[in-house]
Amino acid sequence: MVVSPLTAGLRRIQSALPACLAAAAVALAVPGCKKKAAAEQIRTGSAVKIHYTLTVDGAVVDSSSGKEPLAFVQGAGQIIPGLEEKLLGLSAGDKRSVVVTPEKGYGVRDSKAVQKVPKKALRDSEKIKIGDVLQGQQGDQPFRASVVEIGSQDVTLDFNHPLAGKTLNFDVEVMDVQLPL
Numbered sequence: 001m002v003v004s005p006l007t008a009g010l011r012r013i014q015s016a017l018p019a020c021l022a023a024a025a026v027a028l029a030v031p032g033c034k035k036k037a038a039a040e041q042i043r044t045g046s047a048v049k050i051h052y053t054l055t056v057d058g059a060v061v062d063s064s065s066g067k068e069p070l071a072f073v074q075g076a077g078q079i080i081p082g083l084e085e086k087l088l089g090l091s092a093g094d095k096r097s098v099v100v101t102p103e104k105g106y107g108v109r110d111s112k113a114v115q116k117v118p119k120k121a122l123r124d125s126e127k128i129k130i131g132d133v134l135q136g137q138q139g140d141q142p143f144r145a146s147v148v149e150i151g152s153q154d155v156t157l158d159f160n161h162p163l164a165g166k167t168l169n170f171d172v173e174v175m176d177v178q179l180p181l
Helices: 005-027 081-087
Strands: 047-056 059-063 070-073 095-100 114-118 133-138 141-150 154-158 168-178
Touching (some): 081 095
Antiparallel strands (some): 047 070, 114 154, 133 141, 141 154
16 A cells, blocks of 8 residues: 555644644643643742651651641741751652751850859759759840759859750651742
8 A cells, every 4th residue: 555645744643633732732721631730849938838857866856747837938047057958949748858967957066155153143043953944034135044063152054055066857748838929
């Protein structure tokens, strides 16, 4: 059987027709013909919701499990820098294990942040125990400090964040990403 060039051309057009029609339906937004939208990726300014579990030295320290997801704006400094950096480019549904070094977490421990304070400078100093967390204000700056030692005249306070110097291990699931307006 001899196939004319015209017949061969028609067959090529017919075989390509379904793909062309599908593309045209998407381009023209024909009802019932939808193209799945690409998931929005986290970028600076995105409103993000995540579920997370934070472990330090093998122990769970914090988790959003059983609670509402943590909501924040990417790039606004609302979460620690190391976690924020590792979330860039992720989309809703993505899951990641993220390791954050102390430098990108709560900082390295600062020996200068451990200070002796006269007992008489503390209210109810006779009730203070090692491990207590004291809160107060110096001028207009609030502070938190852990009691690490109690002497006869002084109390040694550690003003470092409790997680300073620790490597943070996050298991994260991105729940929602809304792009900035």
